[in-house]
Amino acid sequence: MITSQSFYLWQRFNKIANMFEFDQYLGFLAFLIILLIGFWVMLFLTAIIPYWIGGAVKEMLDERKEKKRLEREKA
Numbered sequence: 001m002i003t004s005q006s007f008y009l010w011q012r013f014n015k016i017a018n019m020f021e022f023d024q025y026l027g028f029l030a031f032l033i034i035l036l037i038g039f040w041v042m043l044f045l046t047a048i049i050p051y052w053i054g055g056a057v058k059e060m061l062d063e064r065k066e067k068k069r070l071e072r073e074k075a
Contacts, residue, residue, distance in 0.1 A: 020028065
């Protein structure tokens with residue numbers, strides 16, 4: 001037996017469940033994918049790139065130090 005309260009809840013559920021049409025759903029998924037790609041790119045740029053640059057600078061300074069050491073030994 002359907003009461004007025006359960007019928008009201010069923011109508012509310014149907015309104016929420018049918019909130020998006022299919023093309024709106026695809027648009028939402030595209031937005032979500034772009035957002036997640038942007039998040040991972042920012043994570044890459046803020047975490048991995050500085051680490052890579054720091055290692056390259058350290059390597060360059062070590063090479064200069066080694067070159068100066070070899071020049072001093074030659075002289």
